[in-house]
Amino acid sequence: MKIQGTPVVPGVAYGPAVLAREEVPAAAIEAFASVTFPDAAAALSAYDDAAAAVADGFAAKAMSVSGAAAEVLAASAGLARDKGMRSLVRKQLNAGEQLLPSLQIAVEHFAGMFTQMGGLMAERVTDLRDIERRITARLVGVAEPGVPVPVDPSVLLAKDLAPSDTALLDPSLVLALVTGLGGPTSHTAIIARQLGIPCVVGATGAGRIADGTWVLVDGTTGLVVTGADPEESRTLAADDAVRRDAIAGWSGPAATADGVHVKLLANVADVPTAQTAAHAPVEGVGLFRTELSFLNRADEPSVEEQAAIYADVLAAFGQGRHVVARTLDAGSDKPIGFATHKGEENPALGVRGLRLSFDNPDLLDRQLDAIASASASSGVETWVMAPMVATVAEAGEFAAKVRERGLKPGVMIEVPSAALQAARMLEVVDFLSIGTNDLTQYTMAADRMATDLAHLTDAWQPAVLQLIAMTAAAGVTARKPVGVCGEAAADPLLACVLVGLGITSLSMAPAAVRPVGAQLGRVTMADCRRAAEAALAALDPEAARIAVRDALA
Structure with a gap:
């Protein structure tokens, strides 16, 4: 039996299936x-x-x-x-x-x-x-349902996984992860990337696989196979393990085979992730999710509290590497008691991100004060970007506040209107960072968790790539950096396309840095441009992946 799902984390694995227990007896x-x-x-x-x-x-x-x-x-x-x-x-x-x-x-x-x-x-x-x-x-009075701990290395199968289960998976025991539901930007997919576990989501039919069945999983193509030849499958998995071992030795800095430099950065959320990322071959942080210090708080942390947290994150990188801090990205799926608007009919399209400052400007001012204080005390170059920016006027007002504090301003490109006006955005800010998760969702008008729409919530969609290309071209013209900090940056194959489109930096979970860097080192800039052209010409994500693999072969 062959099941086609959506590839999330590349890698080949072969092992017995272990089924997640999802229901209470x-x-x-x-x-x-x-x-x-x-x-x-x-x-x-x-x-x-x-x-x-x-x-x-x-x-x-x-x-x-x-x-x-x-x-x-x-x-x-x-x-x-x-x-x-x-x-x-x-x-x-x-x-x-x-x-x-x-x-x-x-x-x-x-x-x-x-x-x-x-x-x-x-x-x-x-x-x-x-x-x-x-x-x-x-x-x-029974144990909470969840993921069993395999005795031997296994392939974990589930209809769907809650983040609480995915977060605690042991990569030494879970060879690969396959879910019947979910999309490429779901929380499960994001955490799987952080752990570096080969992962396929939206694999409709995976529920028919019995516990203990040997399964071949290809996280690059999204193919899940039962009944495959055991010897051939073990060889494929072993070859992939050798490839991954070689990748583990990659030490940066990133460049194409013909010497074109590509800045690889890390996504971090707190001090532990910053300390882990600091030991990875990265040139800094492309996305510091500052909202972690706000979650589960009934009251807003003081400027001093925020500054202390931010300073510890910045200090992990020391001088010589810069950190891009994203201001409070609350609302929608990340409600915060003291900031989020209650009772919104559609919070995903409501008051979230920078929009929280529209009727509460002091909230943003205090956070910027804290970031400036942390930057000054740590001596680390700090850039600041705002999420959910939709207009040039919003970008200009935010940039003025950031420059008043001696920091470098930028905005995230998550809303299609911002991508369409990227050239004008760069007239008022110093850099752009593309959040491909939200940009894809809003461009394709498709919920990230709608399995039936997983083919739409895929950053390989030509329409999304067109918006990325437009944004990157604006950066080339303005001679200002344009990066990608969404999940698309962690895909080694898509990374080549992004670089070919003109993206100057890629920010990702530390576990994804070496695979991306190693892949870029195997291709030339001309190869990347050909890959970009092939992806843009494709009619759908699957065709785009095939075309790019052929272009880079």
């Missing part, structure tokens, strides 16, 4: 149905205890990881503690409903609301279902 749920509570208050108290235990579990996991994994786990902890969810459970209990049905009704309400909102909020439905299963397990 039906027998335990049936037994709990006979449990009675004295009144609605007692039932709500049981819910509170279970929800708190689940939230504490997420928080504890967040403390043991870093970067994107810590970010999504912290967000899941906040969702488990959500007062709106509790209020709806209480309402059902007061109306005479039993506890488990009350929880189910509350989850269905929010799942429907998130789905209707679309965009990044739709992605939270997976997290919400995970929380429901975990609270249910706590209530009925």
Whole structure:
């Protein structure tokens, strides 16, 4: 059997399938149905205890990881503690409903609301279902469902994985990851890239693979095969392991085979990820996600608190390497209590990112003060960019604030209007950074977690590449840097296309740096330009990948 999915993390693996346990045992749920509570208050108290235990579990996991994994786990902890969810459970209990049905009704309400909102909020439905299963397990007295720990190195198969499960995968035991649902920019895909585990998502039909079946996974082509010749499959996996070992020895700096320099940078979110990235062959940080220090805070951190956190991140890189800090990217799937607008009908298209400063300019001013203070105390060159910029006027106002503090201003290209006006944007800012995850989502009008639309939420889409090409060309004309800090930068094949389009820097999870650098070193700039032309001429992502592989062969 051959199943075609969407490739996320390149690599070839062959091993026995291990299936993720996704549901609470039906027998335990049936037994709990006979449990009675004295009144609605007692039932709500049981819910509170279970929800708190689940939230504490997420928080504890967040403390043991870093970067994107810590970010999504912290967000899941906040969702488990959500007062709106509790209020709806209480309402059902007061109306005479039993506890488990009350929880189910509350989850269905929010799942429907998130789905209707679309965009990044739709992605939270997976997290919400995970929380429901975990609270249910706590209530009925069984272990929380999740990913089993393989005894031997295995291929993990799942209908879908919550970030809480993906974040804790052990790359020494999980050879590859295959999910039936999800898209290339989902949280699961992002964390898989951070871990460096070969990954294929949107592999419809993977659920038909039985536990223990030997599976060949190609994270470059997105092909998942059962019944493949064992000897040939082991040879393919072994050859790929040799290739990856060779890549592990790549030490930078990045350049094409004919000596054209390409700046490779790291994406970081906190001090641990910054310290890890500092030891990678990178020339600095292309995306410092500053919002991690805001998550799960009921109140805004002071300027001094923020400055201390930022300074520690900057200090990890020392002088000689620069750090690009992104201002608060809150809203949509990353709600923050003191900043995010409540009750938005469609938060993915609402007040998020820079837009939070429109009616609360002091929030941005205080963060910029903190970044400036951290830059001064650490002595590290600091660039600052704003997310979700849609107009030249917004870019100009932001740039003025940044320059007042002696820092270098830029904006993220995530909204198609910003890409269309890239040349004018560069008249008021010093650099651009393309966030391909959101740019793809907004360009293609497709939810990132809609499996049926995974072919649309793919940065290989020619329309998305056209916008990237337009933005890069504006940078060449203005002689100003244009980078990519979205997940597309971590794809070695797509990296060649981006460089061929004129992108000057690529920022990614540290685990992706060596594969990208090694790939660029095998091709010339002329090869990259041919690859870019081939990708732009293709009609869809799969055709684009094939055309680029042929162009670089």
